[in-house]
């Protein structure tokens with residue numbers, strides 16, 4: 001164990017005294033130190049004791065797509081900050097314009113980029129766009145926004161109003177009115193019994209909600225391309241085609257939340273591109289600059305954008321929204337270099353290849369461990385749902401799942417994730433989302449850690 005120097009010891013004390021950690025019960029820090037991550041390189045991070053870890057969750061929440069320690073991103077950000085660090089988003093900047101151009105090249109059918117600085121905020125913009133279109137074009141009637149059970153779109157009260165995770169919402173109500181839930185599309189937990197057309201059933205449930213609410217009242221539908229924190233749900237066959245049809249039929253704007261799946265995570269630039277979807281709006285954040293700067297984007301079609309310039313004499317008709325830090329140039333500067341790295345190092349292709357490798361290895365692991373009920377994922381975004389009994393599919397208790405996560409960390413120095421305090425009774429899916437630079441030997445190390453943890457925490461218990 002490395003000796004902790006005075007500066008680091010001081011930082012640990014300051015953290016214990018003053019930092020309020022996200023999603024953390026702090027009582028335990030009265031008797032133990034918090035984990036501090038002090039350095040990163042590639043897909044490895046080092047803690048305060050100097051211990052090296054394989055980070056199989058890209059910075060904890062699937063963000064650092066190109067890996068840690070990228071001096072080339074740091075360099076362009078530094079140069080940009082010296083040149084011109086900030087101006088409000090009501091004007092243009094060369095770097096903001098250039099990233100928008102490069103981004104739109106990757107998104108055929110899309111046209112406009114609105115900058116802000118978190119996934120929640122990017123999603124809030126889409127809700128405001130739907131609401132303003134409703135006011136300006138539909139007498140205020142088409143204001144409702146549908147969201148899906150198990151999906152997550154952010155942490156603000158209105159993003160939570162569109163959240164399909166009961167535990168994330170718990171104690172934060174009352175919520176913003178006008179948000180309506182539709183059923184999830186996880187076939188392993190089918191709500192429609194056994195069906196050869198589960199995807200169609202799940203999508204038709206959206207149509208039912210639209211008809212129930214009244215099509216002239218529903219303005220938008222927000223969906224994750226692959227549900228992330230809600231249990232890694234890969235949409236079933238036929239689902240997206242039918243969703244697209246329904247949105248077109250009832251004139252409902254289709255909003256895709258790419259905050260997690262965007263920028264190559266699943267092997268294509270965006271998750272929706274795996275399914276041939278044509279969205280009206282797309283949001284993105286985490287992987288856009290791999291955490292080297294805070295940036296999020298709300299991207300729309302020209303048709304959506306056009307609705308805000310139809311009446312230039314009306315001072316209320318343009319999109320009256322602002323985001324102070326949406327004007328930080330570090331975001332697009334880092335995002336441009338991030339995109340260049342993804343292309344030059346062919347990391348989308350690597351995500352597909354490594355994802356298939358990991359998927360296969362997880363299936364092999366399932367042959368050995370009956371507690372793995374289902375393996376799901378696309379590219380380097382993979383999950384394993386743990387069950388007490390494969391026949392009944394009773395979910396593994398969250399405490400056991402968390403013990404598996406902790407075991408990987410303690411025994412193997414591998415950081416993995418799991419659905420956590422999201423869904424009452426269903427926080428039972430392990431999550432693996434390493435940086436897109438990862439190799440087969442990294443995947444072997446990851447799977448060996450999970451194998452050991454399942455053996456110690458479940459099989460041999």
Ligand SMILES: Cc1ncc(COP(=O)(O)O)c(C=O)c1O
Nearest residue numbers: 118119120152153154259260285
């Ligand atoms: C799918 C999805 N959308 C939105 C968000 C919110 O992003 P942020 O935490 O940057 O506000 C998250 C965060 O995990 C997410 O997983």
